[in-house]
Amino acid sequence: MMKLSIGPCLFDWGKKGIADFYRRMAFETEADILYIGEVVCSKRLHMDPDELFSLVEELKSTGKEVVLSSLGLVMSESEQVELRALAAKAAEMGVRLEANDMAAIGVGEGQPLVAGPHICTYNPDTLDFLQSVGVDRVVLPVELSANHITGIFRGKTGMESELFAYGRLPLTFSARCYTARAFNLPKANCQYKCGDYPDGMNMHTQEDKEFLVINGIETMSELIYNLIADIKRLEEMKIDILRLSPQSRGMVEVVKIWKSSLSGQMGREEALAKLLEINENVPFCNGYFHEHPGLEFIQ
Amino acid sequence: MKKIEVLAPAGNLPSLRAAVDSGADAVYFGFRNATNARNFEGLNFSEKEALEGIRYAHKNGVKANVVLNTFPQVDQPEIWYKTVDTAAEIGANAIILANLALLKYCRDTHPDLPIHLSVQASASNYEAINFYKKHFNITRVILPRVLTVDEIRLLGEKTDVEMEVFAFGGLCVMAEGRCYLSSYVTGVSPNIEGVCSPARSVRFESQGGKLQTRLGEVLIAEYEPDEDAAYPTICKGRFEANNHVYHTMEEPSSLNVLEMLPEVIEAGVVSLKIEGRQRTKSYVSTVTSTFRKAVDAYYSSPKTFRPKGKWIKILNSTAEGSTHTLGTYQENWQ
Numbered sequence: 001m002m003k004l005s006i007g008p009c010l011f012d013w014g015k016k017g018i019a020d021f022y023r024r025m026a027f028e029t030e031a032d033i034l035y036i037g038e039v040v041c042s043k044r045l046h047m048d049p050d051e052l053f054s055l056v057e058e059l060k061s062t063g064k065e066v067v068l069s070s071l072g073l074v075m076s077e078s079e080q081v082e083l084r085a086l087a088a089k090a091a092e093m094g095v096r097l098e099a100n101d102m103a104a105i106g107v108g109e110g111q112p113l114v115a116g117p118h119i120c121t122y123n124p125d126t127l128d129f130l131q132s133v134g135v136d137r138v139v140l141p142v143e144l145s146a147n148h149i150t151g152i153f154r155g156k157t158g159m160e161s162e163l164f165a166y167g168r169l170p171l172t173f174s175a176r177c178y179t180a181r182a183f184n185l186p187k188a189n190c191q192y193k194c195g196d197y198p199d200g201m202n203m204h205t206q207e208d209k210e211f212l213v214i215n216g217i218e219t220m221s222e223l224i225y226n227l228i229a230d231i232k233r234l235e236e237m238k239i240d241i242l243r244l245s246p247q248s249r250g251m252v253e254v255v256k257i258w259k260s261s262l263s264g265q266m267g268r269e270e271a272l273a274k275l276l277e278i279n280e281n282v283p284f285c286n287g288y289f290h291e292h293p294g295l296e297f298i299q
Numbered sequence: 300m301k302k303i304e305v306l307a308p309a310g311n312l313p314s315l316r317a318a319v320d321s322g323a324d325a326v327y328f329g330f331r332n333a334t335n336a337r338n339f340e341g342l343n344f345s346e347k348e349a350l351e352g353i354r355y356a357h358k359n360g361v362k363a364n365v366v367l368n369t370f371p372q373v374d375q376p377e378i379w380y381k382t383v384d385t386a387a388e389i390g391a392n393a394i395i396l397a398n399l400a401l402l403k404y405c406r407d408t409h410p411d412l413p414i415h416l417s418v419q420a421s422a423s424n425y426e427a428i429n430f431y432k433k434h435f436n437i438t439r440v441i442l443p444r445v446l447t448v449d450e451i452r453l454l455g456e457k458t459d460v461e462m463e464v465f466a467f468g469g470l471c472v473m474a475e476g477r478c479y480l481s482s483y484v485t486g487v488s489p490n491i492e493g494v495c496s497p498a499r500s501v502r503f504e505s506q507g508g509k510l511q512t513r514l515g516e517v518l519i520a521e522y523e524p525d526e527d528a529a530y531p532t533i534c535k536g537r538f539e540a541n542n543h544v545y546h547t548m549e550e551p552s553s554l555n556v557l558e559m560l561p562e563v564i565e566a567g568v569v570s571l572k573i574e575g576r577q578r579t580k581s582y583v584s585t586v587t588s589t590f591r592k593a594v595d596a597y598y599s600s601p602k603t604f605r606p607k608g609k610w611i612k613i614l615n616s617t618a619e620g621s622t623h624t625l626g627t628y629q630e631n632w633q
Contacts, residue, residue: 080426
C-alpha cells in the first residue's frame, strides 16, 4: 500500500499550533511520515531549534519517519546560517532533510535528502544527478501530469517517489510579502498578519470566483488539490508516498479517509463527499495530474 | 576599470543587429523551439540565423550568449541536448542553462563552453551558486529578481561567480523557474514549453462599457474606459483580497534600475541585462543606446553621476504601463 505523509505546515499557526498539530498527526493518525519545518517564511520560525529538535524526537518515538523540511526561497545570510545548522542537526539525528531550494542540496550534499516539490525535477537525467548527491526521495513539482511522472521514474531504482496529493497547492514564491501588502505594511514590519489566516487569505477574482490564497511570500490555490479519485492510477504508477498538506480543519479525519480509501474500505464517492464537507464545500482540483490546467477537476 | 556590460535581447536577426549597432557589449538569443523561455510565435533563431548573428556580433567585438533555459521534456529531450551542441559549434561566448541534467551534459561534453546559470534556476544565495560552481563550473549567475542591492553586494562577497542582474524591462516578481501560476490557469508550463500567459489563452472583452482581460476563463482585471489595459499575466492582475480590489501582487510596470546604477555597479555586478526578446527592434535600439549612454556617463564621472531626466523619459515610453519601478532592488518594495 502507498504510504501517507503529512507535508510541512505551510501556514503560520504559531509555536503551539504547530506542535499540537504534529503531535495529533503522530499519536492519533496512521500517517507514515511527518515533514516538519518552515518552508515559507524565515520570520515565522517561532520555535527555537532546540524545541523543534526535541519535538522531532518525540514524534519519532511513535515509530513514524520524521523529515526536517527547509525553506523554499533562501536569500539572506541568516537563512543560510540556519540552513547549515538544520542540515547538520538532521544528519546528527539520522533524519532526512527535505530540500526546497538548491542551497539545501548543496549544504546537505552526501547526507540523505528529499528533493522537495520546489526543486525542479522535470526529467530522468535530473533524477540521476540528484541521486548522485544524496537524494533518495523526490517530491515532484506539482504541475507535472501522471504521464510525465511515469516517464521520469521509468526504470529508476533506489529512488522513492512522492506526490503532492491533497491540500492547497503551493504555486509560487516571491521576495514580496503579499499578506503584508494587503495591509499596506512593509515586509520588514509585517506584524505577523499571516497568523490571522490559518488557511491563507482568499484572493478572489473581480467576479468573486474562488482563485488563489495569499500566504505571506507564497501564493497558493484556493481550490483543494485532491487525487483521492485517482488512487487506482497512482497504484498503477507505483508511487511510493502520497503527501497530504496540512490544513486547519479536520486533518485527523482527512488522514482516516485517505487510509480507508487506500485500503479499499471506502469508495470514491463517499470519500469525495466527506472531504468536501470537511472543507466546507471549497471545490477540488486535480487538473495537473490529468494534463489539464491545474484548477480543473477531472473525474 | 572594467566597465559593466550592457547585455541586450535579440528576438530575431534584425534586433540582434540593432543591439550591436546601438552599443551593446553582448547580446543573448534563443532558438525557435521550446528550449528557451520566450517561445513565442514568429520569434527566435534558426541555426543558420544564429550563425549569421554570431558572426555579426563577433565582427563588431560583441559577445553572443545562447539561451537554453527551459527543462527538457521526458518524451523528446534530444532537442535540448542537441541545442547545447549547436551553441558550442557555432561559437557562442556562453550558454545560459537552468536544468541540472543539461548543466551536467554541457560540462561533460563541452568543457570549454562557459556556462551562465539562468534566472530560471532561481539561485538566490551563495550556497546554491557555489554548488553549481562546484559541480558544473558555472562562470556567471543571472540573479533572480528577489534580492535587494544590499543583498546582492553581500552575495558577491561570498562567491567568485560573476553576477548578472536584470536592469530593465518586464518584471517577473516571482522566484522564476518555480512559478506555477500560469500553468495553474492555462495548463501550459513555462518551465517546459517556454511561455508564460500564452497568447492563445488570452482574451480582451468589452463588458458593460468596461474592458475585461482574461487568461483562460479567469478574469485577470477589469478596466474603466479611461484606463490602459495591460496584457493579462496573473502576477499583474487585479483581484479582491482583504475586502478591497487592487493589484494584489504587482502593478503592471517595468523594471528600471537606472536610478540605482551606481549602487548596482558598486555591488559588484558585471552585467546589466535588458529584458525583452519578444519586443521590437526599435525597443531594443532605444533601450540599448540609452543604457550605453548611462553606463558611459557613470564611468566618466562615477561620483557625480545622476541619470538624466531625458533617459528616464525615453525608457518610460517603451515600458509596460508607461511607468517603472526599482522593483526588489530597493528594500521597501518587499
